[in-house]
Amino acid sequence: MGYGVYKVTDEFEKRLSEYTGAPYCVTVDNASNAIFLCLMYEKVKGLDITIPSRTYPSVPCEIIHAGAKVKWEKVKGESIKGAYQLKPTKVWDSALRFTADMYIPDTHMCISFTGPYKTFKPSKGGAILTDDYDAFLWFKRARYSGRRACSYHEDNFDMLGWNFYMMPELAARGLLLIDQFYDSKGNKKKMDDLEMRYPDLSKFKIYEP
Numbered sequence: 329m330g331y332g333v334y335k336v337t338d339e340f341e342k343r344l345s346e347y348t349g350a351p352y353c354v355t356v357d358n359a360s361n362a363i364f365l366c367l368m369y370e371k372v373k374g375l376d377i378t379i380p381s382r383t384y385p386s387v388p389c390e391i392i393h394a395g396a397k398v399k400w401e402k403v404k405g406e407s408i409k410g411a412y413q414l415k416p417t418k419v420w421d422s423a424l425r426f427t428a429d430m431y432i433p434d435t436h437m438c439i440s441f442t443g444p445y446k447t448f449k450p451s452k453g454g455a456i457l458t459d460d461y462d463a464f465l466w467f468k469r470a471r472y473s474g475r476r477a478c479s480y481h482e483d484n485f486d487m488l489g490w491n492f493y494m495m496p497e498l499a500a501r502g503l504l505l506i507d508q509f510y511d512s513k514g515n516k517k518k519m520d521d522l523e524m525r526y527p528d529l530s531k532f533k534i535y536e537p
Contacts, residue, residue, distance in 0.1 A: 334496040334499065336499045339503060340355060341455070343502075344506070345457075347516060353456070354455060354456045354468055355494040355502075356455065357494055358454045359438050359441075359442065360387075360389070361390075361492040362439075362454040363390045363421060366436040369466055369470070370418060372394050372396040373395030375396045375397070375417075376397050377391050377414050377416075377417060378416075379399075379400070381402050381403050384423060387414075387421055388529060398535050403528075407526065408524065410521035422457075425522070426446070426448045426519060428518050435457075436456055439457065440453075441454060445522065445524065450501045451498065453502070469489055470487070471489065473489045473491055474486075
């Protein structure tokens with residue numbers, strides 16, 4: 329175990345940082361929980377957060393769970409592509425983007441590895457990309473029940489966290505698969521944004537304040 333949940337997780341996070349261009353990376357069990365942690369860190373309780381009316385249903389759920397309200401931005405057509413900002417926060421839903429040097433400075437970008445349609449397919453998981461060192465340290469502990477990187481017999485518990493850490497088996501699988509995004513000379517490959525059809529979530533009352 330290093331300064332993370334497991335050493336293999338640390339190694340996977342370093343590789344993700346190198347490929348995406350993010351100074352820091354924190355892996356989690358899925359991108360929905362990545363979004364939730366970012367919203368909690370940004371203290372969005374009581375805010376109105378604007379997202380596309382067509383997106384994956386967990387996004388408005390995480391906004392509401394974090395104590396904020398959903399505002400809808402109408403989407404032309406039935407699909408969205410690439411990454412979008414949860415306005416006006418620093419949080420970006422990047423479930424449909426995974427490419428070289430994708431990181432946008434001064435943001436928390438949430439990427440997804442879950443499901444058969446993603447560009448990177450370790451089978452499940454997600455990650456937060458950030459350049460904020462304080463946020464990085466907070467995410468590390470928040471995903472691990474508030475624990476530090478030591479035995480719970482030795483920890484000084486002073487933080488309420490969540491059980492959102494990535495299983496080491498998935499991190500190991502990610503390490504085996506990430507080389508596909510480099511060519512034979514070790515250069516990073518650019519990958520296309522994904523485009524996905526989603527229902528118009530603004531029609532559903534469950535997401536209303």
